[in-house]
Amino acid sequence: MKKRVFILAAVMLLSLGGKAIAQMDDCAVTLSLFAEPAKTKNYNAALPHYEKLIKECPKYHISIYQYGEKMFKHFIDEGDNSKIPAYIQNFEMRLENYPAKTKEGEVLSKIAQLKYENNIGSKMEQFNAFDKAYETDPDNFTSPKSIYTYFSLAVDLYDSGEKDIQEVFDMYDEVTEKIEDEEGQLAERLTELIDKQENGTDLSAKEKRLVNAYETNLGAYSKVKGSVNGKLGILADCENLIPLYEKLFEEKKNDVNWLKSAAGRLNAKDCETPMFYQMVQQLHSLEPSASSAFYLGRLAERDGKASEALDYYNQAVELESDPNQKVRYYRSIAENFRGKGQYGQARNYYRKLLEIKPNDGNSYLKIANMYAKSANNCGSNVFEKRAMYWLAAQMADKAARVDPSISGTANQTASSYRGLAPSKSDIFSAGMGGKTVSFSCWVGGSVRVPNL
Structure with a gap:
C-alpha cells in the first residue's frame, strides 16, 4: 500500500514539474517574441506578446518591464494617450515583481509625472502621488522636472486655499536643499574630472561622456532652481513675510524651529524690520546655535562692526553641522575678508565653501576676480x-x-x-x-x- 502511494505521489510530482517546465518554456518563447520586435522599435508587433507576458509570466524577467517602458513611451509620444493606464501599470508591476531591482522613488515620481501631465486626478491627488514618491524614497527622487512639478503643485494648492503658506515655505526649504544636494554631488564628480584634465591627464572616452552628462544635468538643476524661485514668486517677498511673521510671532516665539525658519527667510530676503532683531535675540536666548550666531553677525555687519561680525560668523561655523548652512557662513566670512582686501584669507574660506559645495561657481568667479585684481602685485616684470x-x-x-x-x-x-x-x-x-x-x-x- 505504501509503495503504491509513493509511486502515485512521484507520478504527480513529475506531472506538475513537467507543467512548470512547459510554462517556463512558453514564457521564454513569448519573451523572445516580444523582445525581438521591441529591440527594433516595432512596438505594434510587440504589444500582443507583452500583454500575454504580464498576464501569464509577470515574474519571468525584468526586461518585460524595461522594454515595456520604452514601448509605452513611444506610443504616448506618438499621441496615443489611450496607452497611459497601461504605461502606469507597467511601472506598478515592475515595482511589485522586481522591488530589489527597481528604484522606488524614481518609478513613483514617473507615475506621478504621468498623472500630472495627463491631468489624471485632482491637483491634490497629483501632489499626493509626488509626495508619496518623495517620502518613500527621497534618494531616488532626482528628476529635475518632477522636483519642480512637486513644488509647483504645492503653490497651486496654496492659491486654491488647500495648503497653508507656512507649509509651502517649509517645502521650498526642503526642495531647495534637495536640488543643492544633487548639484553638489554632480559638481564633485565633475570637478574631479576637470582637475584631472587640468593636470595634463587625458580623459578616457567614458570620462568625456561623463563630463558632458554632469554638465547637462547641472544645467537642468540650475534651471529648476530658478523655476522654483520664480514659482514661489511674491509669496516670499518682504511685503508678505513681515506681516505674516508679525502675526505669528507671539504664538510661535518659543518654537525654535519656527524661529530658525522665519529668521532665515527674512535674512535671505534682506527684509528690514525690527522683528528680525527680536527673532534673533529670542532664538539666541532659547537655544544659542550656529544660526543665531550667524544672524547676530549679520546685524553686527549692518551696524559696521566688521570684527564683531567675523567673530559671530566663526562661531556659527564651529557650531553648525548642516553642510548647506555651513556654506552660507563660509560665504559671509569670505565676503567679509574680500571686502577688506584680505584676499588670501578670503580665498581660504571660499575653498572651505567649495569643499562642501563644489558647484558654487560664484566662489570660483570671486577667486578669479581677486587674482585679476592682484596682477600688478604678483610678478617681477610685466610679462x-x-x-x-x-x-x-x-x-x-x-x-x-x-x-x-x-x-x-x-x-x-x-x-x-x-x-x-x-x-x-x-x-x-x-x-x-x-x-x-x-x-x-x-x-x-x-x-x-x-x-x-
Missing part, C-alpha cells in the same frame, strides 16, 4: 604680472563648467582675462612659450605659458 590673467581665466572657466546658472558671465569674464594676458607676440619676444611662471605673492602656484 609675469600679466601672466596672472591666465590663472584668473582658468578659475572663471571652472566657474562656468560647474555652475551653468552663471556660465554666460563666467565665460565672458574668462575671455576678458585672456585678452589681458600676454599675446602671442609677447610670448615670442620673451621666449616664454611652454615655460612655467610661478607666483610668489599671496596667490602662489604657477601657470604654464601656452606654446606658440
